[in-house]
Amino acid sequence: MIVKVVENHQELQDALSVRKIVFIHEQQVPAEEEIDQYDDTAVHFVQYDGEAPIGAGRFRTIDGIGKVERICVLKDKRKTGAGKLIMQKIEDYAKEHDIQSVKLNAQTHAIPFYTRLGYEIISDEFLDAGIPHRTMKKNL
Numbered sequence: 001m002i003v004k005v006v007e008n009h010q011e012l013q014d015a016l017s018v019r020k021i022v023f024i025h026e027q028q029v030p031a032e033e034e035i036d037q038y039d040d041t042a043v044h045f046v047q048y049d050g051e052a053p054i055g056a057g058r059f060r061t062i063d064g065i066g067k068v069e070r071i072c073v074l075k076d077k078r079k080t081g082a083g084k085l086i087m088q089k090i091e092d093y094a095k096e097h098d099i100q101s102v103k104l105n106a107q108t109h110a111i112p113f114y115t116r117l118g119y120e121i122i123s124d125e126f127l128d129a130g131i132p133h134r135t136m137k138k139n140l
Contacts, residue, residue, distance in 0.1 A: 001082055003055070003089035006044035014053035015046040022072035029129040034070075042069070043093065047086055049077065057086050059093060066094040066102035066140075087117055095140050103137040111136070 006012045016035070023029040038060060047055030055073040059066060068090055073082045094102050105128060106114050111121065114136050123135035 001047060001049050001054070001080075001085055003045055003047045003085050005089075005093065006046055011046050012044055014048075015044045015056035015058075018046070018053050018056040018074060019070055019072055021074060023070070023129075026075065027129075027131065029131070033129045038069070045086060045089055045093075047073070047082060049082075055082050055086050057090055059090050061097070061099060064099070066090075066099040068102050068104040071104070083113060084117065091138075091140060099140065101137060101139045103135055105133045106136050108132040108134060 004011060006015055016039075019034060020031075023034045024031050039058070042058040042060045045057045045059070046053055054077040055071075057071040058069045060069065061067070068087070071083065071086060073086070091102065103122070104114065104119070106119070108125065111134060117138070119136035119138045121134050122137045125132050125134050127133070
């Protein structure tokens, strides 16, 4: 498995296809909420298993803090280390760009995953697209 910073149209389409499968089809997030105005300016990441796209994520910088967003892995590739690889690649990207801390809005079922990666909860629970979330932060 490899994780790449998206560099061309095909890689972006591969990342978006994974997001659509996971968020729109599997989790029933409305398409207009999943694909948003930040997709045009975010740095996108795509993960491949061979030639097949299996994971994705995006990264933005807001007021000097990295914002990790849209982390997803296809259902049959979860619990294989794929999510951890995506997060490592995004964190490495942040460090290369002198970002010292990152935050994300974790779906509550994913909090144990992010906790194992060193993230700490910094908010109360809230709903995003009808799904319970909590904000988490990590110093790099």
